[in-house]
């Protein structure tokens with residue numbers, strides 16, 4: 001049981017110490033007059049694997065204390081497969097198990113949000129919040145900043161395969177870009193990473209741990225699984241939680257507001273468990289309806305991903321580097337000196353590309369890994385190889401999160417409906433051909449062995465489509481299940497207030513109305529940064545225009 005008196009009262013109760021929850025807990029308690037309780041279902045996430053960037057593969061692959069390890073329902077358009085869905089649990093949430101790639105998405109993604117009536121969410125409006133969060137080790141420029149809690153580093157040059165990939169991309173005719181978050185997203189280039197001095201810089205490392213000792217107005221309650229938001233007279237006044245099935249239920253009260261930050265699967269689940277969501281879905285599970293919001297749990301979007309794997313002609317992949325006793329030695333070296341292969345994530349290069357010339361921004365993203373990556377690293381590598389991931393950035397398919405039962409400890413029913421739309425299938429097919437084209441370039445001659453997956457025999461559209469159906473997996477960016485919108489049907493408004501219930505907001509990846517073109521940690525942190533100003537009644541940071549390539553091409557600058 002948590003060491004807190006049931007019925008204790010705070011100004012704000014935050015559910016979920018993930019990317020968004022850590023930011024809010026930290027920013028709100030900068031004001032000593034504001035009290036906050038931060039409830040987190042998991043623990044403190046103090047293991048070496050969380051701290052050591054190279055531990056990422058293990059964290060993703062292993063369901064347990066730091067990873068909820070969900071599964072989707074059988075996917076109709078992926079031959080009925082259930083897809084694995086890792087999600088972070090414990091302090092830092094998914095930022096404690098993620099790939100540490102620092103990406104904001106394309107400027108146009110936010111402009112598109114603004115164009116739907118979401119005032120204050122255009123690129124110029126959100127850029128100052130990305131920057132306030134950030135400390136870039138390279139220093140400040142028009143797009144990057146110094147002094148924020150979230151450390152961003154360029155990472156070491158890493159293995160030669162990354163440089164060769166960038167060179168090969170150039171030879172295939174793509175531009176090279178030094179900073180995907182800067183002037184031009186489109187191109188091949190190096191990733192910038194949320195790693196500080198060889199340590200994973202999760203939202204917990206950035207925002208929560210540094211303030212713990214000095215903020216008596218913040219109470220972090222671990223192993224506290226929220227099962228219901230307490231609503232009285234149509235106002236959220238507290239949260240019920242417990243340490244696990246059969247354990248006593250306690251209540252913590254919120255004098256001002258309850259802030260739900262459980263992530264794109266569990267925030268809609270908690271709302272529905274509390275009677276907020278589609279009335280038919282809620283009543284089916286014997287739960288009393290508090291607010292009939294049909295779109296809670298709808299609009300699920302995620303980045304579906306396929307891997308092109310080539311054998312490597314040189315023994316320089318992670319397979320050779322971690323063989324036998326080498327792996328424990330890497331851990332030991334890291335433990336003793338924070339040096340060696342443990343201090344990075346081994347994800348140093350990638351690309352944002354267009355599958356068709358007429359697009360106004362890249363529609364696929366590549367991630368290069370110096371290893372044979374199969375099934376989220378759940379299948380052990382058995383040879384030297386390198387992997388290129390490709391995901392479609394803005395899928396048209398929309399899925400759902402529903403209740404599987406009224407038991408808060410049951411996983412929600414996750415149905416992303418991947419590849420329900422033809423354009424999504426076409427994009428995945430094209431991405432396989434684009435990856436093959438890059439790999440065929442001269443710069444990779446030194447390393448390229450036989451194609452391991454899909455395999456050289458997979459050639460025609462029909463063969464590639466069938467292979468995609470059998471092999472595509474998530475690359476971990478679900479959003480949109482409690483979408484923010486200016487229209488009355490959107491579950492939350494532009495200040496992330498839940499419609500129809502007072503004193504309740506959802507602040508996390510679930511509020512993104514559409515998927516942004518890139519990884520979703522920095523955008524989630526940006527959303528929470530901005531909301532912290534709104535909650536504190538502070539003036540919003542003034543908009544900042546920073547040039548991007550597309551503006552210039554369109555003659556707008």
Ligand SMILES: Cc1cc2nc3c(=O)[nH]c(=O)nc-3n(C[C@H](O)[C@H](O)[C@H](O)COP(=O)(O)OP(=O)(O)OC[C@H]3O[C@@H](n4cnc5c(N)ncnc54)[C@H](O)[C@@H]3O)c2cc1C
Pocket residue numbers: 015016017018019020021039040041042060086087088089090091092093094095097098099100101102103224225226227261262263264266267270475476477478508509510519520521522524
């Ligand atoms: C394996 C993986 C790799 C990724 N790689 C990258 C990457 O390289 N770069 C990038 O930018 N993004 C990446 N992402 C995505 C990014 O990390 C997430 O989009 C982001 O962390 C989401 O933040 P959030 O606040 O919405 O949710 P989360 O960070 O998932 O936080 C939700 C928190 O709420 C807690 N919680 C849930 N339900 C309850 C409840 N009922 N009671 C109490 N607590 C609860 C959870 O335990 C969790 O701690 C990755 C994600 C994963 C899973």
